[in-house]
Amino acid sequence: MYGWIWRHLPGPLPVRIFEALLLISAVVALLLFVVFPWIEPRLPFNQVTTG
Incomplete structure (x- = not known):
């Protein structure tokens, strides 16, 4: 693929090389600012209970 x-x-x-770095930066920014915040509330790691 690469x-x-x-x-x-x-x-x-x-x-x-510059274009490849630009593409990598765009993918990282998309993940950090769109995908991860969208998926974070749906992950089960926030429902921690101690008994």
């Missing part, structure tokens, strides 16, 4: 993405990035090597 090879397919790398082969389809346009430009010479420095531009490809």
Whole structure:
């Protein structure tokens, strides 16, 4: 999968590296600011009880 993405990035090597870093940053930002906050209340780790 990563090879397919790398082969389809346009430009010479420095531009490809910059684009790959930009894509990785976008995915991390999407996960941190959208996906993880959405899924956090649905996880069972918040219902901790001690008896």
